[in-house]
Amino acid sequence: MERKVKKRQVNLTINVVPDYSRAGDSIVYYPNNVLGNGATSIVYGGFHEVQDRKAAVKRIPKNHYKIFENELEVWRKLTTPDLVNIVGYYARYEDTKNCAYFIAMELALGTLDDVVTGKPNVSAWTKESCIKYLNDASQGLEFLHGKNIIHRDIKPSNIMIFANNDHNDLAKLGDFGISRIIELNSDQTDSVGKGTYDWMAPEVLQDYNQVNDDKLPIKFPNTTAIDIFCLGQTYFYGISQGEKLFGNIVFRAHNVLSGNPGDLKKMMKKMSDNDIPLIKLVLEMVKREPTERPTIQTVLKHPFHWDNFKFLEFVQDVAGILDNKVKELQTLEDLDKAYSKYHLQETGSEFDFEQEMSSNFVALLSASWKKNYSNDSKSCIKLIELIRDKLAHFSSQKEEVNEDCYFGENGKFCKGKYAEYFNQKFPLLGIFLHDFFKRNHLERFYLERFY
Template identity: 30%
Template structure:
């Protein structure tokens, strides 16, 4: 396509950009002597369903934008197809996208923010009145008409996934959009209306005011946050954001559509009124203004599982009686594979009359979840807040409390990939981080702390894990309580608080159920990428070992792996190395059917587990998880 000089009647001048679907060119319309932008998609492999959907969206973009003529919408002039490509001819907008300015760390004063939002909402109001919902409002789809920002206007582009009221193509059942800016109803694949654009515009306003998006992370992490948590609001993150605008952002980003602004015009009016009422209206920040960020995550990992008394374990016989066992395992670090073989030197436990009311025994000494890496604390000096503007009475510098620092760490840890990190902040402003993390996490967190000017010091008590465990760590973090939270936890240790096992040692997890009635899954992930299901187990070829899905009571203590009649237990065996035990407690069973085997690949199982976690969470269920590294060594 780069060698094509004409497309239909249009002359091709140069390539403006390339995207996932096709190429955008600067063109020339010789008939009326004007520059145009020509967006193209290839028509190859037209029988492929995915290609057919892309072409359908492309045609729908032409149809949607073609019916809209407004100063804040990029107009479509023409649509055509050749043997090789389909193309849309639209206005050539000389200025940059809003996204390009944000990526260059450009600053936006309040007057400019108001002008951008006023233009956007005016275009949306016009579009909505004509039955067109854009569904993908984001900085990359907002064009500035000039490189002179003081004189430029904003135009909405790319109606490729727009929904037209008379269209039957984009109904409920398809999740579509850009995750960071998607509304809750988009994530739920429900039919959307104009209020989904209101939500996305609220996210954009949040980003303009703070320089950050309200929710970060992967798709599943963002989805959970959008559906279940609230971010810290703009004035809590940026000294330049007037507190009066918080209520406007909150209403625009309400999780329920009927709690948002009913129209784009109502949103615009409320924004202007709030800005006018603010004492800090239209004053751009001084060049040396500092933004302090402190964003609250949806969830963060349990910093350190609580060591709990271990009850006398239930007898394991040919009739499964592991009911009443509630387990959350955080195990990793023993490269052992499991052999089920009897052990004569281990006495059988005394059977309990009932599983749900085991007789307690004295608690063992508590032990940390992970083996801390000896790393000297990283001290981060606090950065002073600069007054907003000389024309406005400077606000008193807010005191940074341990709770505020905890919120900062909550956001930092929640957005880490391949990490399951929690902890707390003491009265001395020292943050103690515990958990498990993959390569590079410590440096990433320290760099983030420095760039965000987080006060205080950091104590790093986080164990290192190989990348093979990254999917499991990321999954567990998505369902864990936030950093510093007192939310329910699932306690996990091994018997005698051991973290190192040798060839022939029994693997005996000890767990305590969180404070809700729920179900349990416990798995051993080996360093070779295989998974052994510890609980529940599928019946073996003789039918002797199987677990029924059982509901556990809050706080119930669970003992697994103790040898008993019909169940010799799990023993460490080659290959040796560092493995991980994971456990998940959920208010509903994660799987409606048992797994087909007790041993499978980690990639397959964690993919299915992630889907099951989303299903429970989307249905309003409660989940919490934990993990433990285990070093499995030769004698």
């Protein structure tokens, strides 16, 4: 008897992910184009049809509805015409059928982390571009803090890079899923959405995964100082091309909680004397005690963020104060001694500005050098006077300026080149004077705009 064999039916249907999916009437996203994947969401490349623009589309699962709700609440408060350094919001959609929530927003080229790690989707790292990105992000944070919003998750991957019309890329702060709107002068605390472990401030990290007697997460204070700490680490990471200020993950928590950065000397091998203003600023931003950290406004006024012209303006104003010899400024008699000590401490060598400047420049000053400066080249005050006086001298010259004098451009004196020359030659001068006047409570004398 012939045995009948039942043929197994083979399902040849292939589960192909469609080229695109829809979230509501205006949001399109591409499931195969994952831009980022976090603990509470996935971000896809997409398109917003109303704006007629490419978009980043964040998909948040149902169990993280509070993240979705919180991010929308923050964006409602940020929807203003003067929004520049904050990632823009397009639309939202609640997909009740698939238990997911969607947010469409501006699509970036990449992140600051992509720049530092050399990803091809963004421009190559340069110190100048990185400083600009950090300044952009800081202005975005200033905007947030001005609206009483704490970001709470500042890190390189949340600083988004965008192309700009003037060919200079622009950085914006993004990802407001765990941001908080706070009341002024409140003691508001929180126990959820602590941020990213590698970038946490000590007041958040100390109670990480800890619970109270009721088995509930321990609450931590919600203050803007949390953002300043995280931003300080991000500054260092960006300028040092990827070094972690508090060391690798094995030692980081201990170093953060004890207030001890990692081996700065080792990490600064990629850096120079010109980066000392950065180090001084960062160490202020990552102080163990939150109340000792600067505000974002103070951060933005720090010499690290000065361009060459700002440096020159500051030195000119200091020279004017020295000329006035105001009786309250008797402390300035110690300025030369203090700067000599500071220079030796930071560089290991004695200060002598004649040695710092090129022989060609000294020769350019010729007779006036021997008369006014040659015997006082170890004086910080004399250097300040030289910068101010020679600026006036070169600016008043009507004859053609030779290109060889460092400051010539198309036959004319170039103030920008002059400012750059002295700022590069004396990177410690601006940060020292800025700190000296503040420490001695002298900034009120015509210098308020620099603080």
